[in-house]
Amino acid sequence: MKCNSCDVEMLEDYTLKGTKSDLYIQKQGICGLTLNTIKIAVCPSCGKVEMYVDPTKIQKNY
Numbered sequence: 001m002k003c004n005s006c007d008v009e010m011l012e013d014y015t016l017k018g019t020k021s022d023l024y025i026q027k028q029g030i031c032g033l034t035l036n037t038i039k040i041a042v043c044p045s046c047g048k049v050e051m052y053v054d055p056t057k058i059q060k061n062y
Contacts, residue, residue, distance in 0.1 A: 001052070003045065005046050006045050006048075008043055008044065010043050011042050011043075012040075014039070014040035014041065039051070039053065039054070
């Protein structure tokens with residue numbers, strides 16, 4: 001994944017910490033469908049942070 005601001009390869013596989021629960025994306029519904037945990041990529045050049053979800057996990061749950 002490349003940074004949209006400076007076109008440098010971002011460092012991936014970071015996670016967001018600071019609470020007692022994980023962040024995740026959920027589809028609205030009767031019980032909700034947990035798609036995947038949110039992952040973080042950081043640009044080593046400008047410091048920009050991007051959050052993303054593995055697209056294969058999203059497509060698998062539709």
